[in-house]
Amino acid sequence: MKTFFAPLHRAGFPFIALFAGVTFILFLFSNFLGLLGLLLTGWCIYFFRNPRRITPLGDGLVISPADGIITKIEKALPPKELKWKKSRLTRISIFLNVFDVHVNRIPVDGIIKRVHYYPGKFFNASLDKASEFNERNSLLIETPGHQEILVIQIAGLIARRILCDVRAGDEVNSGEVFGIIRFGSRVDVYLPEGINPLVVEGQRMIAGETILADLNSTAPQRLGENRS
Secondary structure, eight states: OOOTOOOOOOOGGGHHHOOOOOOOOHHOOHHHHHHHHHHHHHHHHHHHHHOOOOOOTTTTTOOOOOOOOEEEEEEEEOOOOOOOSOOOEEEEEEEEETTSSEEEESSSSEEEEEEEOOOBBOOOSTTTHHHHHBEEEEEEEEEETTOEEEEEEEOOOSSEEEEEEOOTTOOOTTTTTEEOOSSSEEEEEEOOOOBBBBBOTOOEEEEETTTEETTTTTOOOOOOOOOO
């Protein structure tokens, strides 16, 4: 109930007002169309929910920046436009469907070293090529231990707007809200070299709560299996 009746992210107010206005007009023509509009307005309100989260605290913990399902964990090169690392790093890709919370949260304590927006295409966010070609916004965060975490907001097939509320030089804490992607998307996290994730493909993430990795751990990458 707390998740369903959660506070709303401010980015949703114009859309909710638009949906409500269209619904009112539809009711003037047809009760059926009005009820359909009412249903879509309810979905719009649900989409922009921003539930409170309890963030685990601890030196070196990397917390999930997004709700959704881990579709892939693999070695990959960071986007070329960043001119950052030229070696392959562990990339965790989290796919958000239109029913997931789309508010994004900071994964680690630290300082924002760089924010870079790349205007791109709008392929399905679950596809591999989305990381290379889609519209995206990259956040490079330096931890107190001088390790760097790269977080990338990636627009999806029907997403047309990435919002990011932090700037280079900002001091941030894990679990804090930093932005939102509207209507279907993906978030990639690049871990420092030598750091293995504590999560597995297919696992559901909760932004601000699920621990993705521990920067102080040398544990091998975990395995998982479906035990439904």
